[in-house]
Amino acid sequence: MPDSASAAPPTFDAAFQARLVELFRWRRDVRRFRPDPLPDALVEELLALADLAPSVGFSQPWRFVRVESAEARQAVRDDFVACNRDALADYSGERAQLYARLKLAGLEVAPVQLAVFCDESTLQGHGLGRKTMPEMLRYSVVTAVHTLWLAARAWGIGVGWVSILDPANVTRALGVPEDWSLVAYLCLGLPEAEDDRPELEREGWEARRSDSAAAIRR
């Protein structure tokens, strides 16, 4: 018996599959957080799980920044306010009124905030799999973000992905290496409420398309 018991491939039963579907259904983009701090060990566990995400050429190009200082957080909030004002100006009439009512970030309250970068110059992976599709490096970072998101929800933690930001401004404000590009800015915390419908659907911004997963055949 050369292998330890822990190396036996797991089988996932129908009960697990059903719970996994519930996890997908109840994951939300959270913008309304309770201010309670999160245990540091839990945040570190979530980061370690994100590290199990797939990556092109096994490059593990994700780089995490915990944004904690009042100064850094203020810079991000200021950038969001400016970008959100610009975005609002693109809408008119009822759509503009609706946009102005939406809550699109939890930056004031979320106790944990993570900026997630892609190390564009990493040598890890030796370039495998990204010659014709260099964007695969950033896509790998996205799968790490999504892994963290699902794991967080399974531990009762809400995650919100804020993209109404100027990546250049955030990168500069955080003083990270020049060859890191911002992929995501995440707010983490206990959610005020839970729901199986996206907030944008409940607020009337957009409806779910039922046929969006229907494949065409070639």
Add this chain to the structure above:
Amino acid sequence: MPDSASAAPPTFDAAFQARLVELFRWRRDVRRFRPDPLPDALVEELLALADLAPSVGFSQPWRFVRVESAEARQAVRDDFVACNRDALADYSGERAQLYARLKLAGLEVAPVQLAVFCDESTLQGHGLGRKTMPEMLRYSVVTAVHTLWLAARAWGIGVGWVSILDPANVTRALGVPEDWSLVAYLCLGLPEAEDDRPELEREGWEARRSDSAAAIRR
């Protein structure tokens, strides 16, 4: 009691969390498939689960193409062979020998193959969240791919993401709308074997970095 029982938020217990961690650990990029066909209903269920992925502005921009005809599959295989030959030419010495030995796609055997596109011109979501980061639309497609990947593994199905392809060639070969951009080409099928270590690690191409999830603080 206005809400049905199914609308009660789920709680995920320690047993589920432990199994979810196993799912993350045992998900693999699979290149060695058994030829057995997959039930059509299962493939459709996986696509429906992918549709639960997060998307910027609730845009659901993923578009799935099931690549089934001999002609389309041959075009993809031919493109892979050409791109892989080009990629090999970038390496020399032992690294080139190692690259040449790697099996980097399961295109000959995988019974189900999916090309996953991003509909760059979708009006769904009304542009919300992608003014300063237009790449969010493609990142949304990546989370759908990753959702499908995890769900597939939970159902015992292996997934391999082939990126050694020229997106323009694949897009042209499949005759999809001009404003769809290729994000991923996926092989699905029963895996020949299961492992908790990436094949690139086992083959000596790249080692796991233990500190890649360590966050810096700002």
